[in-house]
Amino acid sequence: xxxxxxxxxxxxxxxxxxxxxxxxxxxxxxxxxxxxxxxxxxxxxxxxxxxxxxxxxxxxxxxxxxxxxxxxxxxxxxxxxxxxxxxxxxxxxxxxxxxxxxxxxxxxxxxxxxxxxxxxxxxxxxxxxxxxxxxxxxxxxxxxxxxxxxxxxxxxxxxxxxxxxxxxxxxxxxxxxxxxxxxxxxxxxxxxxxxxxxxxxxxxxxxxxxxxxxxxxxxxxxxxxxxxxxxxxxxxxxxxxxxxxxxxxxxxxxxxxxxxxxxxxxxxxxxxxxxxxxxxxxxxxxxxxxxxxxxxxxxxxxxxxxxxxxxxxxxxxxxxxxxxxxxxxxxxxxxxxxxxxxxxxxxxxxxxxxxxxxxxxxxxxxxxxxxxxxxxxxxxxxxxxx
Amino acid sequence: xxxxxxxxxxxxxxxxxxxxxxxxxxxxxxxxxxxxxxxxxxxxxxxxxxxxxxxxxxxxxxxxxxxxxxxxxxxxxxxxxxxxxxxxxxxxxxxxxxxxxxxxxxxxxxxxxxxxxxxxxxxxxxxxxxxxxxxxxxxxxxxxxxxxxxxxxxxxxxxxxxxxxxxxxxxxxxxxxxxxxxxxxxxxxxxxxxxxxxxxxxxxxxxxxxxxxxxxxxxxxxxxxxxxxxxxxxxxxxxxxxxxxxxxxxxxxxxxxxxxxxxxxxxxxxxxxxxxxxxxxxxxxxxxxxxxxxxxxxxxxxxxxxxxxxxxxxxxxxxxxxxxxxxxxxxxxxxxxxxxxxxxxxxxxxxxxxxxxxxxxxxxxxxxxxxxxxxxxxxxxxxxxxxxxxxxxxxxxxxxxxxxxxxxxxxxxxxxxxxxxxxxxxxxxxxxxxxxxxxxxxxxxxxxxxxxxxxxxxxxxxxxxxxxxxxxxxxxxxxxxxxxxxxxxxxxxxxxxxxxxxxxxxxxxxxxxxxxxxxxxxxxxxxx
Numbered sequence: 001x002x003x004x005x006x007x008x009x010x011x012x013x014x015x016x017x018x019x020x021x022x023x024x025x026x027x028x029x030x031x032x033x034x035x036x037x038x039x040x041x042x043x044x045x046x047x048x049x050x051x052x053x054x055x056x057x058x059x060x061x062x063x064x065x066x067x068x069x070x071x072x073x074x075x076x077x078x079x080x081x082x083x084x085x086x087x088x089x090x091x092x093x094x095x096x097x098x099x100x101x102x103x104x105x106x107x108x109x110x111x112x113x114x115x116x117x118x119x120x121x122x123x124x125x126x127x128x129x130x131x132x133x134x135x136x137x138x139x140x141x142x143x144x145x146x147x148x149x150x151x152x153x154x155x156x157x158x159x160x161x162x163x164x165x166x167x168x169x170x171x172x173x174x175x176x177x178x179x180x181x182x183x184x185x186x187x188x189x190x191x192x193x194x195x196x197x198x199x200x201x202x203x204x205x206x207x208x209x210x211x212x213x214x215x216x217x218x219x220x221x222x223x224x225x226x227x228x229x230x231x232x233x234x235x236x237x238x239x240x241x242x243x244x245x246x247x248x249x250x251x252x253x254x255x256x257x258x259x260x261x262x263x264x265x266x267x268x269x270x271x272x273x274x275x276x277x278x279x280x281x282x283x284x285x286x287x288x289x290x291x292x293x294x295x296x297x298x299x300x301x302x303x304x305x306x307x308x309x310x311x312x313x314x315x316x317x318x319x320x321x322x323x324x325x326x327x328x329x330x331x332x333x334x335x336x337x338x339x340x341x342x343x344x345x346x347x348x349x350x351x352x353x354x355x356x357x358x359x360x361x362x363x364x365x366x367x368x369x370x371x372x373x374x375x376x377x378x379x380x381x382x383x384x385x386x
Numbered sequence: 387x388x389x390x391x392x393x394x395x396x397x398x399x400x401x402x403x404x405x406x407x408x409x410x411x412x413x414x415x416x417x418x419x420x421x422x423x424x425x426x427x428x429x430x431x432x433x434x435x436x437x438x439x440x441x442x443x444x445x446x447x448x449x450x451x452x453x454x455x456x457x458x459x460x461x462x463x464x465x466x467x468x469x470x471x472x473x474x475x476x477x478x479x480x481x482x483x484x485x486x487x488x489x490x491x492x493x494x495x496x497x498x499x500x501x502x503x504x505x506x507x508x509x510x511x512x513x514x515x516x517x518x519x520x521x522x523x524x525x526x527x528x529x530x531x532x533x534x535x536x537x538x539x540x541x542x543x544x545x546x547x548x549x550x551x552x553x554x555x556x557x558x559x560x561x562x563x564x565x566x567x568x569x570x571x572x573x574x575x576x577x578x579x580x581x582x583x584x585x586x587x588x589x590x591x592x593x594x595x596x597x598x599x600x601x602x603x604x605x606x607x608x609x610x611x612x613x614x615x616x617x618x619x620x621x622x623x624x625x626x627x628x629x630x631x632x633x634x635x636x637x638x639x640x641x642x643x644x645x646x647x648x649x650x651x652x653x654x655x656x657x658x659x660x661x662x663x664x665x666x667x668x669x670x671x672x673x674x675x676x677x678x679x680x681x682x683x684x685x686x687x688x689x690x691x692x693x694x695x696x697x698x699x700x701x702x703x704x705x706x707x708x709x710x711x712x713x714x715x716x717x718x719x720x721x722x723x724x725x726x727x728x729x730x731x732x733x734x735x736x737x738x739x740x741x742x743x744x745x746x747x748x749x750x751x752x753x754x755x756x757x758x759x760x761x762x763x764x765x766x767x768x769x770x771x772x773x774x775x776x777x778x779x780x781x782x783x784x785x786x787x788x789x790x791x792x793x794x795x796x797x798x799x800x801x802x803x804x805x806x807x808x809x810x811x812x813x814x815x816x817x818x819x820x821x822x823x824x825x826x827x828x829x830x831x832x833x834x835x836x837x838x839x840x841x842x843x844x845x846x847x848x849x850x851x852x853x854x855x856x857x858x859x860x861x862x863x864x865x866x867x868x869x870x871x872x873x874x875x876x877x878x879x880x881x882x883x884x885x886x887x888x889x890x891x892x893x894x895x896x897x898x899x900x901x902x903x904x905x906x907x908x909x910x911x912x913x914x
Contacts (some may be wrong), residue, residue, distance in 0.1 A: 134903045137906050160906075199800065
């Protein structure tokens with residue numbers, strides 16, 4: 001496994017330890033000058049002007065080699081851009097601007113789990129509210145399972161509600177799923193997700209920008225949402241209120257020009273209002289099942305969903321004129337063709353020819369007393385089901 | 387003196403009433419007359435008694451006028467169990483047994499012409515009534531001694547024949563006699579596998595978190611529940627597991643329930659009180675008499691009463707006969723049934739929890755999941771079927787849930803399936819809280835609390851109350867529906883130990899009532 005320059009890795013590790021994830025200024029500096037030099041200059045600045053003194057002090061006393069070793073003994077690996085395993089989807093964050101003053105490509109990622117991130121392709125993010133309903137949870141679980149069964153990796157944030165349901169659906173289908181956390185990748189937040197995260201790591205991956213043991217501070221949730229959007233080929237929002245954090249992930253998805261999808265809910269449900277708003281404004285595409293999602297995240301022409309309509313009804317197969325004649329034929333008693341012609345308001349010759357056609361189709365039958373609907377469609381017509 | 391008196395018991399509904407049985411034998415036109423509002427069985431008793439006495443080697447005063455009186459005279463007497471007391475009192479009036487030997491005793495039993503005894507229904511309520519009225523001794527058919535012996539403080543003696551009864555009261559040695567004949571008529575409609583219920587557990591079911599929570603709330607507060615869903619969605623499986631969520635019956639309930647089973651002729655006969663809440667699941671084709679009670683001949687409690695203090699499961703309930711559906715209104719609203727027979731009405735308690743199950747359509751296959759929609763019904767058939775579900779009965783249903791088959795959940799490696807015992811612990815605690823709160827009231831559970839009392843004495847928190855009022859004003863809830871939501875909110879609070887239900891509990895209650903999806907925090911708080 002080729003690795004980026006070790007000095008670069010260690011510098012990035014040190015910087016990530018002392019700055020918050022999504023810090024655009026540091027990300028820009030690292031892009032321009034390289035992590036090693038940025039780290040060196042920050043330490044130097046302290047000596048020169050006393051500015052950033054606290055950061056510089058901490059930088060100096062920081063020993064990234066030890067931290068790397070400690071992480072590895074906890075089962076975590078630290079990936080940086082340039083590593084063979086580095087997921088290239090994240091690089092798009094360089095051009096995706098800022099949301100709530102956060103953004104940029106991560107300095108590095110702490111990862112645990114069997115899944116190699118460079119093999120992630122065509123993954124689907126499934127996100128939504130913590131304050132979900134059983135409707136949303138059930139749908140997410142089903143979607144996660146269906147996507148996993150179709151060979152897709154499911155990406156989410158391990159939060160209670162929709163996220164966990166999606167992860168669990170993928171696990172139930174024995175598929176692979178990635179959880180991006182706002183705390184250290186060696187921790188579980190919420191704590192009830194501990195067992196789930198261990199299961200995820202068996203075939204999938206648990207990752208974070210935040211160093212091991214890091215706490216799930218509020219702004220770190222917003223920062224990690226961009227990872228979810230960037231790792232996936234498209235994002236599905238299942239349930240989200242007006243102020244749901246899932247809408248932040250949706251925003252990143254748009255910034256990254258990836259398909260954003262929304263699942264409608266009952267119009268009376270506050271838990272779906274955010275999704276409905278996005279659907280209405282056209283920012284999100286309506287999906288109701290895994291096939292719809294696959295169609296949107298796959299290459300053009302792949303996974304096309306057949307247009308679905310109700311069952312073909314008898315009258316769909318008839319011309320308008322023939323339909324009028326058929327409607328004029330009585331259901332139970334019989335009538336002769338002249339009576340039918342009067343009812344239908346169509347000339348007798350045309351009615352006769354139409355009846356002959358309808359008889360060949362089996363829709364009407366004739367005896368000495370006249371014409372009547374055939375057995376096959378009599379029930380349909382009577383129940384207005386046709 | 388040609389007059390004698392002893393005791394028996396008249397059953398009205400599920401209650402026993404002490405009856406004096408008196409005989410007067412005097413000169414006058416020979417014949418027998420029975421007074422005291424007896425039914426046909428009672429008026430035929432003297433014929434049976436006469437033959438039984440003669441065939442027991444004793445004498446019947448055929449040349450005298452025999453008058454039998456059942457007192458109080460204005461209380462209806464029904465059944466054949468008065469035979470034994472009638473025969474003995476005639477024997478005493480003719481000096482063949484000492485009148486004093488019949489004192490302080492209740493005699494019950496039907497006589498055959500040969501003088502043998504036949505079992506009768508309702509021995510337990512008869513024993514209860516005897517004890518309550520201070521009678522010290524009950525004599526009944528031998529095979530039913532254990533049933534009567536469940537009542538503490540009552541001496542119970544079992545006999546096989548009239549001859550043995552005479553020997554008993556005289557203090558003579560017991561003659562041999564043939565065994566007691568079994569009760570006439572079978573028990574009520576058998577339902578599938580009574581004993582199966584002991585083996586089922588909630589953790590047998592995968593997923594169904596929503597429906598399981600609804601079952602827990604229904605069990606905790608005694609709320610009626612409607613489960614709607616296609617075939618295979620687990621409605622019957624869940625309903626069968628609901629009795630397992632209920633705590634054991636307390637002593638009063640156990641006596642009531644066992645008495646009702648005794649009256650229905652459905653007691654196992656091993657002399658044990660029924661301790662577990664009963665489960666009754668009549669077929670949807672059952673008649674009104676079998677479900678509500680009544681019937682020709684002997685009036686018996688129906689399945690709703692057999693589910694008293696337990697669970698009545700009405701599967702495929704839109705297919706119930708119309709008269710049955712109509713007659714269910716009363717027990718749902720008042721927790722008792724009134725069975726009218728001639729000019730008399732009989733009341734049975736019916737305070738069970740009802741679980742209704744309905745398919746979405748007559749063939750049962752209509753899904754909202756297009757992938758498996760195989761419904762063969764026409765639109766009209768579906769509409770008619772749904773209209774039956776929406777009748778006045780459903781207005782009395784507190785909780786509605788829509789079930790879908792749990793396919794993915796069955797494979798969820800993280801699913802935590804609670805056992806019935808775990809849920810039962812919460813239900814028991816919730817019921818204790820209700821018992822405390824309603825200690826001074828005539829009802830015990832939130833599901834039974836009257837709306838006026840709730841509004842006045844057990845109100846919701848302000849914000850919750852406003853939310854509820856807003857829904858009524860906005861038209862999404864009827865006034866009656868709001869009362870039901872109020873009751874549910876209390877049960878939800880009782881399950882989690884919240885002191886007064888507030889807006890969170892009301893929100894969950896509204897979803898439960900309307901069949902809307904539940905906020906998942908409701909399911910999470912239960913599992914933690």
